[in-house]
Amino acid sequence: MFRIHHKTDYAVRVLLALARREPGTLVPTRVIQQEMLIPRQIALQVIAALARGGFIETVQGRHGGIRLARPASQISLREVVSFFEGSLSPSECLENPLACPFEESCPVRRRWAGLRTLILQELEQTTFARLAAEAGPLPAGPAD
Numbered sequence: 001m002f003r004i005h006h007k008t009d010y011a012v013r014v015l016l017a018l019a020r021r022e023p024g025t026l027v028p029t030r031v032i033q034q035e036m037l038i039p040r041q042i043a044l045q046v047i048a049a050l051a052r053g054g055f056i057e058t059v060q061g062r063h064g065g066i067r068l069a070r071p072a073s074q075i076s077l078r079e080v081v082s083f084f085e086g087s088l089s090p091s092e093c094l095e096n097p098l099a100c101p102f103e104e105s106c107p108v109r110r111r112w113a114g115l116r117t118l119i120l121q122e123l124e125q126t127t128f129a130r131l132a133a134e135a136g137p138l139p140a141g142p143a144d
Contacts, residue, residue: 013038020132021138027065075128077127078120078123093112094112
């Protein structure tokens with residue numbers, strides 16, 4: 001069934017960690033990496049991809065770090081998952097009409113299409129502001 005890859009999961013973790021902070025806050029990548037339990041090398045790859053995708057901004061230097069490129073309320077889970085995963089279809093027949101000889105008359109294909117619609121709607125409605133609110137405040141600890 002539909003399953004996201006590890007890099008997508010790590011990307012969601014990075015964005016959630018940033019969304020839980022005050023807008024515009026620069027956070028060192030090592031802090032996000034440690035907080036979200038992401039292996040260092042993968043964290044660097046995911047952060048680079050998030051920057052290429054326009055989800056985050058990176059600032060180099062001693063006081064640098066990463067931050068959201070736009071408000072958390074304007075970044076949906078669908079946008080991130082689609083960026084990392086591509087197609088979100090549960091069946092090949094939805095992507096390639098030639099894969100199914102029954103096409104539109106197939107009752108199973110209609111169910112797959114309905115399932116895809118539900119998944120996409122849920123992902124679209126889920127913003128990182130909403131996720132951050134559900135996660136609650138960051139635990140008290142050392143300053144970023």
